[in-house]
Structure formats: structure tokens, C-alpha cells
Amino acid sequence: MKLDSKIPSGPIQEKWDKHRFEMKLINAANKRKYKIIVVGTGLAGSSAAASFSELGYNVEVFTYHDTPRRAHSIAAQGGINAAKNYRNDGDSIWRLFYDTVKGGDFRAREANVYRLAQVSNNIIDQCVAQGVPFAREYGGLLDNRSFGGAQVSRTFYARGQTGQQLLLGAYQALMKEVQNGNVKIHTRKEMMDIVVIDGVCRGIVTRDLITGKIESFVGDAVCLATGGYANIFFLSTNAIACNVTATFRAYKKGAGFANPCFTQIHPTCIPVSGDHQSKLTLMSESLRNDGRIWVPKKKDDRRPPNEIPEDERDYYLERKYPSFGNLSPRDISSRAAKEVCDEGRGVSATGYGVYLDFADAIKRLGRQKIEERYGNLFEMYERITGDDPYKTPMMIYPAAHYTMGGLWVDYNLMSTIPGLHVLGEANFSDHGANRLGASALMQGLADGYFIIPYTIGDYLAKAKLEKVTDKHPEFRKAEEDVRNKIHKLLSIKGKRTPTSFHKQFGKLMWEDVGMARSAESLKHALEEIPKIREEFWNNLNVPGEDASLNIALERACRVADFLEFAELLAWDALEREESCGAHFRVEYQYEDGEAKRNDEKFCHVAVWEYNGDGNKPIRHQEELTFENVPLQVRSYK
Amino acid sequence: MKFTLHIWRQKDTTSKGSFETYKMEDVSEHMSLLEMIDVLNEQLISEGKEPIAFDHDCREGICGACSMTINGRPHGNMKGTTTCQLHMRMFKDGDELWIEPFRARAFPVIKDLVVDRSALDRIIAAGGYVTVNTGAAQDANSIPVPKESADLAMDAAQCIGCGACVASCPNGAAMLFTAAKIMQLALLPQGQPERKKRAIAMIEQMDKEGFGACRNYYECEANCPKNISVRFISRMNIEFLSAATAKSM
Ligand SMILES: Cc1cc2nc3c(=O)[nH]c(=O)nc-3n(C[C@H](O)[C@H](O)[C@H](O)COP(=O)(O)OP(=O)(O)OC[C@H]3O[C@@H](n4cnc5c(N)ncnc54)[C@H](O)[C@@H]3O)c2cc1C
Numbered sequence: 080m081k082l083d084s085k086i087p088s089g090p091i092q093e094k095w096d097k098h099r100f101e102m103k104l105i106n107a108a109n110k111r112k113y114k115i116i117v118v119g120t121g122l123a124g125s126s127a128a129a130s131f132s133e134l135g136y137n138v139e140v141f142t143y144h145d146t147p148r149r150a151h152s153i154a155a156q157g158g159i160n161a162a163k164n165y166r167n168d169g170d171s172i173w174r175l176f177y178d179t180v181k182g183g184d185f186r187a188r189e190a191n192v193y194r195l196a197q198v199s200n201n202i203i204d205q206c207v208a209q210g211v212p213f214a215r216e217y218g219g220l221l222d223n224r225s226f227g228g229a230q231v232s233r234t235f236y237a238r239g240q241t242g243q244q245l246l247l248g249a250y251q252a253l254m255k256e257v258q259n260g261n262v263k264i265h266t267r268k269e270m271m272d273i274v275v276i277d278g279v280c281r282g283i284v285t286r287d288l289i290t291g292k293i294e295s296f297v298g299d300a301v302c303l304a305t306g307g308y309a310n311i312f313f314l315s316t317n318a319i320a321c322n323v324t325a326t327f328r329a330y331k332k333g334a335g336f337a338n339p340c341f342t343q344i345h346p347t348c349i350p351v352s353g354d355h356q357s358k359l360t361l362m363s364e365s366l367r368n369d370g371r372i373w374v375p376k377k378k379d380d381r382r383p384p385n386e387i388p389e390d391e392r393d394y395y396l397e398r399k400y401p402s403f404g405n406l407s408p409r410d411i412s413s414r415a416a417k418e419v420c421d422e423g424r425g426v427s428a429t430g431y432g433v434y435l436d437f438a439d440a441i442k443r444l445g446r447q448k449i450e451e452r453y454g455n456l457f458e459m460y461e462r463i464t465g466d467d468p469y470k471t472p473m474m475i476y477p478a479a480h481y482t483m484g485g486l487w488v489d490y491n492l493m494s495t496i497p498g499l500h501v502l503g504e505a506n507f508s509d510h511g512a513n514r515l516g517a518s519a520l521m522q523g524l525a526d527g528y529f530i531i532p533y534t535i536g537d538y539l540a541k542a543k544l545e546k547v548t549d550k551h552p553e554f555r556k557a558e559e560d561v562r563n564k565i566h567k568l569l570s571i572k573g574k575r576t577p578t579s580f581h582k583q584f585g586k587l588m589w590e591d592v593g594m595a596r597s598a599e600s601l602k603h604a605l606e607e608i609p610k611i612r613e614e615f616w617n618n619l620n621v622p623g624e625d626a627s628l629n630i631a632l633e634r635a636c637r638v639a640d641f642l643e644f645a646e647l648l649a650w651d652a653l654e655r656e657e658s659c660g661a662h663f664r665v666e667y668q669y670e671d672g673e674a675k676r677n678d679e680k681f682c683h684v685a686v687w688e689y690n691g692d693g694n695k696p697i698r699h700q701e702e703l704t705f706e707n708v709p710l711q712v713r714s715y716k
Numbered sequence: 717m718k719f720t721l722h723i724w725r726q727k728d729t730t731s732k733g734s735f736e737t738y739k740m741e742d743v744s745e746h747m748s749l750l751e752m753i754d755v756l757n758e759q760l761i762s763e764g765k766e767p768i769a770f771d772h773d774c775r776e777g778i779c780g781a782c783s784m785t786i787n788g789r790p791h792g793n794m795k796g797t798t799t800c801q802l803h804m805r806m807f808k809d810g811d812e813l814w815i816e817p818f819r820a821r822a823f824p825v826i827k828d829l830v831v832d833r834s835a836l837d838r839i840i841a842a843g844g845y846v847t848v849n850t851g852a853a854q855d856a857n858s859i860p861v862p863k864e865s866a867d868l869a870m871d872a873a874q875c876i877g878c879g880a881c882v883a884s885c886p887n888g889a890a891m892l893f894t895a896a897k898i899m900q901l902a903l904l905p906q907g908q909p910e911r912k913k914r915a916i917a918m919i920e921q922m923d924k925e926g927f928g929a930c931r932n933y934y935e936c937e938a939n940c941p942k943n944i945s946v947r948f949i950s951r952m953n954i955e956f957l958s959a960a961t962a963k964s965m
Contacts (some may be wrong), residue, residue: 085821106883114828126850130850133849133850139887144773144781145771145781145832145833145834146833146836147837148780148837148875148877149773149774149779149780149781151774152781153771153778153779153780153781153876154774154776154778163855163856163857201851201853203856204853204854204855204856205848205850205851205853206856207853207856207859207906208846208847208848208852208853208854208856208906209723209845209846209848209906210845210869210900210901211858211909212866212867212869212870212873212900213861214866214870215861215862215867216863216868217863217864218860219860219862219866220857220860221857237873238874239869240778240874243874243876244870244873245776247873250847251840251844251845251846252848252850254837254840254844255845255847256843257841257866258842258843264837265814266834272956289826289827308860318773318774318775318776318779319773319774320773327877336883339821350745351745352746353744353746354745355744355747355751355754355755356751357748357750357751357775358756358775360775360776361776394813412751420934459776459777459801460795462801462803463801463803465803472830490813528850528851529851532850572764574761574762575762576758576761577761578758590836595925605780620761620762620764620892622760622761622764622765622766622767623766627727627728627771628728628826628830629766629825630767630769631757631761631766631767640826645952660748692841704794
């Protein structure tokens with residue numbers, strides 16, 4: 080596998096401009112001769128598809144939802160970063176770039192991150208022009224808030240529904256293009272595989288979730304914008320349907336998978352309440368602007384929070400990280416919470432929770448201000464837990480949330496398979512080993528609005544594509560493989576449900592490959608996963624038939640891929656013998672418990688190549704160099 | 717807790733459906749309603765029976781996927797709440813629950829509790845946007861927007877496109893959904909150039925899709941999980957009149 084990152088030469092500030100100038104263009108009239116397939120209608124997919132169509136390409140869009148507007152991006156609450164410096168507080172493109180590289184613990188590509196910071200400002204302009212109702216101040220200009228890992232206020236937001244408003248903006252842009260006739264949207268169609276012909280990605284195979292029909296779609300280029308795989312842990316903040324199938328299938332067809340072990344745990348989620356739990360709910364990180372995090376100083380202190388006096392509380396983030404305090408980055412805050420709970424100082428019925436307290440903020444700012452800022456989040460919390468956070472502190476605990484790992488892409492967002500491009504959370508590109516809050520929305524829209532529309536033109540202009548149809552043997556074969564797999568899943572007729580397997584290995588992954596990992600726990604996971612998989616293929620029960628809406632079958636297909644992918648994740652975590660960002664190996668830490676990076680051995684992207692079922696995949700490396708943000712110990716103290 | 721569930725089962729669009737009864741025991745008060753149905757579905761699958769199909773995804777009340785009518789009300793009895801946010805502690809032990817899909821002429825049933833709401837997408841496609849191509853925007857702060865307008869636009873923009881307004885309207889009208897988008901954009905300076913055209917196009921599409929007319933029952937507002945106000949409908953009517961008048965001149 081050849082890993083050519085195609086980073087343009089020259090000073091970092093000039094790379095993207097230079098590249099844009101050097102890329103080949105396609106004449107406007109010729110664009111309509113090309114068909115681009117976009118899988119996924121989240122921020123990344125919708126923005127890309129709309130922008131392609133505006134340029135004149137023919138676009139076909141796929142989603143397993145009933146409408147593009149339901150993509151998981153809709154659930155993002157907190158906000159989106161941009162280097163506008165509207166606050167005059169010292170922000171700049173350089174600072175956003177710097178914060179993101181540092182926040183990612185020096186495991187991201189500098190050139191990509193710089194470009195992300197550069198286009199961040201265009202995103203806000205674009206969204207405002209679309210009518211996204213961002214929060215404003217009395218003077219009519221845009222308001223900002225702060226997020227973890229930054230000392231400036233650069234986050235734009237629309238109440239607690241920023242993802243919703245940005246996605247609706249992108250969705251509306253997409254529907255405008257549907258009306259204009261260049262885009263065809265296929266809803267409730269799940270991509271089951273990609274099709275590679277002579278080494279080039281030429282299309283996809285889908286299953287219609289209503290009729291069960293397996294179909295092929297041919298294109299000149301394919302974009303996957305299929306989101307992340309945090310549901311590998313079963314319980315996560317992701318929507319129930321989020322899954323790894325699209326990117327994992329591409330991996331099995333030859334696309335390199337980068338840094339699968341970089342999975343982010345979010346510090347502020349509502350703790351687990353019982354076995355029936357189907358997902359975890361995030362409480363936006365923005366709450367940490369005004370909430371103070373604490374646990375009792377004493378072990379097993381069961382007193383209600385308001386009976387614990389001030390001097391018997393441990394505001395552990397403020398104590399350990401005085402300059403960032405409650406706004407320390409996610410990985411650090413999550414581990415600190417785990418630590419105090421492991422010490423027996425956790426709260427909630429299970430002992431796995433910490434307080435997020437607004438009493439001081441309410442005293443300082445008044446209830447009304449807090450209501451304005453977080454009203455809907457407080458409401459949501461009360462609805463789920465039955466507690467009123469205006470009166471008693473919230474309880475929170477970390478949960479799996481986001482995946483920095485994803486398909487490897489070069490500077491042009493193309494995977495190791497020519498023609499297959501990967502956008503948004505599905506790729507690995509910009510966040511290194513840890514993503515900062517409010518940067519995923521930024522990246523998804525940067526990829527979709529401002530990067531791929533340029534780079535795909537260059538690809539199409541240079542690629543010499545033969546005409547193919549869905550009668551091509553590779554399409555026939557991919558369809559046949561999908562049919563066989565579905566037939567197999569339906570014919571096992573064992574005893575266990577797909578979800579029971581998902582719960583079982585999700586728990587295993589959380590315990591062995593979750594917030595803290597060790598060689599021992601990882602080896603344990605690597606022994607157990609194949610056993611679960613073995614049972615899955617022998618004792619699964621999927622009732623019903625293929626040719627109709629079959630929710631058990633949908634789940635089974637996704638779980639089957641997760642079960643293979645789980646091993647890849649564990650291998651990656653095992654071989655990365657260092658702690659960095661969200662990847663914490665207990666063997667590699669400083670005396671005070673901080674992550675110990677090993678730049679000599681691991682200052683690289685690990686890229687995995689599929690090597691046949693049953694064989695260990697091959698690990699490749701893309702070396703990373705830091706010329707603009709010098710390698711340093713990441714400190715938030 | 718214990719519950720008796722009567723759940724609508726329907727094989728596909730053309731088949732006739734009916735209620736089936738399931739007894740649930742040992743339900744935790746912390747479960748959400750959907751989690752209770754998850755548990756039931758696990759039981760059904762274990763018995764080799766087909767699970768109950770229902771739309772859901774984020775389970776946080778924002779994706780708009782869930783589409784259940786509970787005891788006659790879309791999303792159930794709690795004001796400002798989607799189905800996925802209902803927790804069993806909000807019901808009484810021993811309650812009987814009648815669960816069926818959103819009912820409306822424009823929303824055909826696909827299977828069990830799953831309905832086809834694509835008509836709402838077509839209303840948006842008819843004009844629910846600002847025509848601005850990627851890259852054409854000026855600096856975001858170059859046009860100030862009074863905070864009051866931005867806030868009011870946001871009140872409308874919160875619509876999650878679930879269709880509860882349609883399902884709760886005796887006439888199956890989609891006025892609240894359509895008004896929310898028309899008014900969001902009409903309240904912002906960015907929406908002005910296409911304001912009139914948009915109002916006419918979206919309302920025409922709404923009529924074409926077979927949604928009924930508004931008779932001021934206000935059931936839509938009462939059942940809207942995002943508490944979107946019917947005042948947007950009155951304002952939309954004014955928008956439409958003024959747009960239609962301008963067009964005829
Ligand atoms: C609760 C929550 C809150 C968040 N808050 C923030 C925040 O405040 N700020 C921030 O920056 N980030 C936030 N994030 C992260 C951010 O929302 C996501 O990373 C981002 O929205 C992902 O966008 P995407 O376009 O890459 O993918 P998604 O929005 O996940 O979209 C994936 C799309 O792919 C489709 N798809 C997937 N697989 C297939 C397949 N096989 N076939 C067909 N279609 C398929 C889906 O239908 C969907 O349309 C949050 C995440 C969560 C979970």
C-alpha cells in the first residue's frame with residue numbers, strides 16, 4: 080500500500096492557495112457528463128452533494144434514513160468553531176491551527192489542519208447566508224462561546240441545536256439542487272459495498288431497506304460521508320443506527336484504515352441507569368463554561384450534594400489544571416473523572432458519576448441568563464433523570480462519543496483507492512488523537528463545502544475512466560456477495576438476537592479497549608472477539624424475510640461488520656505503544672498520571688491494510704512532521 | 717412496573733393492519749418508551765417472531781424520526797416531548813397504552829409504526845431555502861440581524877420535521893411545518909429576495925401533496941414536540957396573501 084499524502088510544497092500558509100491554482104479544472108459544460116455518488120447526508124455529505132450540483136456535476140445521494148435531514152449531525156448541540164476573531168480576544172487562523180494540532184496531541188497532519196482553520200471562516204459566512212439562525216447579540220452581530228481546549232471564544236452556536244441548524248442549512252441547499260434537477264436522492268437505501276474495477280472505485284451496491292432489493296449504482300467518483308463508529312461500544316452518544324459498514328467494506332476492498340484506536344470519550348454524558356439502556360445522552364460540553372465539576376473529598380460519601388460543605392468538595396479539574404480548569408480537553412477531563420470514580424469518590428447510584436454544578440453560575444448570572452444559555456439542555460436532563468439541575472447539580476460520566484480514526488485520505492481527501500473519497504467523521508484527517516469540541520461540525524462542512532468540490536475536479540480531470548455499466552462482472556460479483564451474506568444471516572436460525580451480540584462485545588470493548596487500555600486488556604479483547612464472532616455466525620436469529628422492511632436484518636448486517644472491525648481497533652491500540660490524546664495506555668504515563676507520548680517511535684499515522692479473512696492486517700505508517708507547531712508535551716496545567 | 721401494550725401491526729402499505737396486545741412486566745421506571753419496545757422486540761426475535769418496526773434514531777428528541785401515536789396523541793401526552801423522550805416514570809403502573817403510527821392521508825404506512833413522510837421533503841424542495849451557492853457569501857457580520865428577529869427565526873427553525881402537526885390535525889394539514897420554514901426565512905434579511913416566491917411555491921406544493929386545510933383547531937401546536945407556535949401560521953397566511961396579491965399585479 081502506497082501512502083502519498085500529496086501535501087503541496089511551500090510555506091504552510093500558501094499550500095492550499097497554491098494547490099488550488101495548480102489543480103486542473105473541468106470546463107463548466109463538461110461537468111454534467113460526470114456522475115458523483117455521495118453516500119451519507121450529514122453535514123459532510125449534504126454540503127458536498129449540494130456544492131457538486133451547483134458546479135454542474137450529476138449527483139446521486141444515498142442515506143439509510145427516510146430523509147437526508149435525519150443524519151446524525153442533527154444531534155450536535157454545542158457549536159462550531161471558526162477563527163473569525165469577532166471577540167478581539169487574540170484569535171487567528173494560526174491560533175485555531177495551533178490549538179487543533181496541540182489538542183490532537185501531535186498526531187494530525189499540519190497541512191490539513193492549517194487548511195481547516197483557513198476555511199473555517201468561509202463556513203460561518205456560508206451558513207449565515209443560508210439563513211442559519213445563529214445566536215446574536217443585541218447589536219445584531221454574531222455571539223460566541225468557549226469550548227474545551229481553547230482560551231479564546233470562537234464557537235458559534237444556535238441555542239443548543241447547532242448541528243440541527245447547520246444540517247438543515249446544508250439539507251436545504253441540497254433540496255434546492257434536487258429542485259434544480261442535478262441531484263437524485265435515494266432514501267432508505269443502505270450502502271453494502273463499494274465496487275472497484277481495475278483498481279479504481281466505480282460505484283456502490285445498496286440494499287433497499289423497504290423492499291430488500293439489491294442494486295448497483297455506477298459513478299465516476301464515490302464519496303463516503305458515512306460518519307463515525309463510536310457505536311462499536313454499543314453504548315455511545317451516537318444515534319442508534321450509526322455504524323461502520325460503509326468504511327469497513329471499503330477497507331476490505333483495499334482502502335487503508337487509519338488510526339482506528341483513536342476513539343474519543345466525552346466527559347459530560349448522563350450516567351448509565353440500567354441494563355435496558357440503548358444509548359447515552361450527551362450534555363453539551365458548552366455546559367462546562369459555567370458548570371463546575373466536583374466530587375466529595377471523602378470516599379463513599381453518600382450525602383446529598385447540597386449537604387456536602389464547600390471545603391469537603393474536590394473541584395478536581397480546577398485543582399489539577401488551574402489554567403484550563405473545567406474547560407480542559409475531553410480526554411483529560413474524561414480520564415480525571417474515571418480516576419476519581421475508581422478511587423471510590425464517584426456519585427450516582429452506580430458510583431460512576433461526578434457532579435456538574437451550576438449553583439455558582441446561577442448566583443453570579445441569575446437563573447434567567449442560565450436559562451437562556453442552556454435552557455433546553457437542562458430540560459432534557461430533567462426529562463431523562465427526573466432531577467432539576469437548577470436545584471441540584473447534574474450528574475455526568477464519560478461516554479464514547481466520536482471517532483478520530485477513519486479511512487486514510489490524502490490532502491485531496493482521496494483514500495488509497497483512486498476515485499474513493501472520504502469526508503467528515505468517516506475520514507481520519509484533521510483531529511489527530513483527540514478532537515476539540517466544536518471542531519467536527521467545522522471539519523464536516525470544510526470537507527463538503529470548501530475542499531472536495533475543488534479536489535474532485537482535479538481527480539476527474541486527470542482520471543482516464545472507461546465507460547462501465549452495472550452489468551460489469553465486478554458489480555455482479557459485489558451484488559452476489561451481498562445476497563449471499565444476507566441469505567446466510569437469515570438462515571442461521573439460532574437463538575440469540577443481533578442486539579444481544581452487539582451489547583456483549585460493546586461491553587467488552589468498553590472495558591478492554593475503552594478509556595484506559597493495557598497490553599493485557601487488549602490481548603484479552605483479541606482473544607474474546609473471535610469467540611463472539613464465531614457464536615454470532617452460528618447462533619444468530621434473524622426472523623422475517625429479506626424482501627421487506629426487516630429491522631433485525633439491518634441490525635445483523637451492521638453488527639457483523641462491527642464484529643470484524645472490533646479486532647482491527649484492538650490491534651491498532653495494542654501496537655501503538657504510547658499514550659496520546661484519547662488513546663491512553665496505562666503502561667505509558669508520567670508519575671502524575673498524564674499521558675506519555677513517544678514521538679520517537681509513534682509520531683506517525685498507523686494505516687491498516689486488509690490482508691484476507693483470518694490474517695492479521697498489515698500496518699503501514701505515514702510519518703508526521705511538525706514544522707510549524709513544534710512537538711511539545713501537551714500541557715493544560 | 718407493568719403495562720399492557722396494544723401495538724399496531726401492519727405487514728406493508730397495502731395490507732390491512734390491526735392491534736396486537738403484549739403484556740410487559742418488570743419495566744424499569746428509568747426506561748424510555750422506546751427502550752421498553754426494544755425489550756419487547758428482543759423477546760419477539762427470541763421467539764422467532766418479527767419485531768415491531770418503528771422509526772427512531774437519535775433518541776434525544778432532535779432527529780424527528782419517531783412517529784408514534786400514543787393513546788390517540790402523536791408523541792403521547794407530554795407537552796413539548798417526542799416519543800423517544802417519554803420515560804416510563806411518566807406513566808402509571810398498570811397503564812394500557814395504544815400505540816399506532818402517525819395517521820394522515822399524506823403519510824402512508826410502510827410497515828407497523830413506520831410511515832412515509834417524504835411529502836415534507838418535497839415541500840422544502842419547492843422553496844424552503846435561500847438560493848446561495850457555496851462560496852458566494854459575504855462576511856457573516858456584514859448584515860446585522862436584530863436579536864429579536866434572530867431569536868424568533870430560531871423559534872420557528874427548531875422544527876424537527878417529524879410530522880406530528882399533520883398527524884394531530886383533524887384535517888391532516890401541514891400548515892405548522894410549512895409556516896415554520898417560511899417564517900424562519902421571512903424573518904431574516906437573507907430570506908428577503910425570495911420571500912414572496914418561496915411562500916407561494918411551498919404552499920402550492922403543500923396543497924399538491926394532499927395535506928388538508930387549516931381550520932384553526934390548534935391541535936398542531938398542542939402536539940408539537942418543539943412547541944412551535946400557531947402564530948407562525950397566521951403570519952404565513954399574511955405572507956401568502958401579500959405574495960399572491962403582488963403576483964397578480
Ligand atoms: C450528541 C453529539 C453531539 C455533538 N456535538 C457536537 C458539537 O457541538 N460540535 C461539533 O463540532 N461536533 C459535535 N459532534 C460531532 C459531530 O456531530 C459529528 O462528528 C458530525 O456531525 C458527523 O458528520 P458527518 O457528516 O461526518 O456524518 P453523520 O452526520 O453521522 O452522517 C452520516 C450519514 O451517512 C449515512 N450512512 C452511513 N452509513 C451508510 C450506509 N452504509 N449506507 C447509506 N448511508 C449511510 C447516514 O444515513 C447519514 O446520512 C457531536 C456528536 C454527537 C454524537
